[in-house]
Amino acid sequence: MPSYAVIGASRGIGLEYVRQLASRSDTVVFAVVRNPAGSTHLNAAATGLKNVHIFPGDVVDYDSLERAAKQVSEVTGGKLDYLIHNAANVDVNTAYKGFDDYANMEELDTAFISAYKVNSLGPIHAITAFLPLLRASDTKKIVVIGSGACDPSSSRALRLPNIVAYAMTKAAALLATTKFAFKLQDEGFVVITLCPGMVDCSATAGADSAALADKLNEFSATVKKNTGLEVTRQTPEESVTAQLKVIDGLQASHNGLFLKHTGGEYFPRRSEA
Ligand SMILES: NC(=O)c1ccc[n+]([C@@H]2O[C@H](COP(=O)([O-])OP(=O)(O)OC[C@H]3O[C@@H](n4cnc5c(N)ncnc54)[C@H](OP(=O)(O)O)[C@@H]3O)[C@@H](O)[C@H]2O)c1
Known part of the structure; x- marks a missing residue:
């Protein structure tokens, strides 16, 4: 029975991963969230599902991830096949800011350090905490959800x-994931970064739903104005269906790549030395 841990699964793309993986009758899915009781969308989706386990874990708190890994281990007998690290700070009130949108440099420093802890150190914490379980499996797949925003x-x-x-x-998370890929390659791991494309997660954003929908419209309008291009916005369902096709097809040759949800490489530079 393939086992999957989705880190940051309360809403948005992570929640959709849990939904789709749980619908595969032969899987067991571990949803790791920082606030299980407050994860209302996840709790609703998991109601009655025996193959979904919800465990607490905050990616800035390494000990909490070690505890989550221990809880997973107790269910699986010490193994985990797939780690999907999805958690990130995509908060509509902070993630879209430019350098001038902070009151002063102290506020900028604080916001950057906070984002670094979640988005850059978070994947390092999760991979490290779950590594003993992943090593005990023959599957050995690690997927960190990345973003085209990190591409200059x-x-x-x-x-x-x-x-x-x-x-x-x-961008720092992309490099961390690439380093893990080559640290673990000789053990048979496949470690990738996977970009979900543009996904409208406003439906599960709670009090931020309307603000997020407005921000996505504003972003699309800016892209249209600057480039003439229309932004294709997917539903979480569409994006995760595509992402799971990529994950299902992972081969040793994918190790270390930054892939798009459509399957191609984000940076088509593998052949450049
Ligand atoms: N949506 C897009 O268009 C898009 C595009 C490119 C890349 N991505 C990437 O896709 C992933 C998911 O994005 P999304 O749009 O689904 O975002 P989202 O709806 O804001 O969901 C973010 C998830 O991360 C969790 N999280 C945040 N901080 C955490 C922490 N410290 N510990 C554990 N979990 C934490 C949140 O949990 P809480 O409920 O506890 O806050 C939530 O479950 C992210 O890695 C993002 O960078 C998204």
Whole structure:
């Protein structure tokens, strides 16, 4: 029975991963969330499902992830096949800020350090905490959900000066994931970063739903104005269906790559030395 841990599964893309993986009758899914009682969408989706386990874990608190790994281990007998690290700070009130949107440099520093802890150190904490379980499986797949926002060529093409802390800290996560890929390659691991594309998660954003929908409209309008391009916004269901096709098809040759939800490489530079 394949086992999956989804880190940051309360809402949005992580929640949809839990939904789709749980619908596969032969899987067991571990939803790791920082506030199980407050994860209303997840609790509703998991009601009556025997193959979904919800465990507490905050990616900035390494000990909490070690405790979550221990709880997973007790269910699986010490193994985990797939780690899907989804958690990130995509808060509509902070993630879209530009350098001038902070009151002063102290506020900027605080916001960047907070984003770094969640978005950059979070995947390192999760991979490290679950590594003993992943090593005990023959599958050995680690997927960190990345973002095109970390790609300088996207910023250039879209002429986007904002989304600074989020983009910079997701760039650090991409490098961390790449380093893990080569640290673990000789053990048979496949470690990738996977970009979900543009996904409208406003339906599960609670009190931020309307603000997030407005922000996505504003972002699409900016892209259209700067480039003439229409932004294709997917539902979480569409994106995760595509992402799972990529994950289901992972091969050793994918180790270390940054892939798109459509399956191709985000940076088509593998052949450049
Ligand atoms: N949506 C897009 O268009 C898009 C595009 C590119 C990449 N991505 C990436 O896709 C992933 C999911 O994004 P999303 O749009 O689904 O965001 P979202 O709806 O805001 O969900 C973020 C998830 O991360 C969790 N999280 C935040 N901080 C955490 C922490 N310290 N510990 C544990 N969990 C934490 C949240 O839990 P709480 O409920 O506790 O806050 C929530 O479950 C992120 O990695 C993001 O960078 C999204």
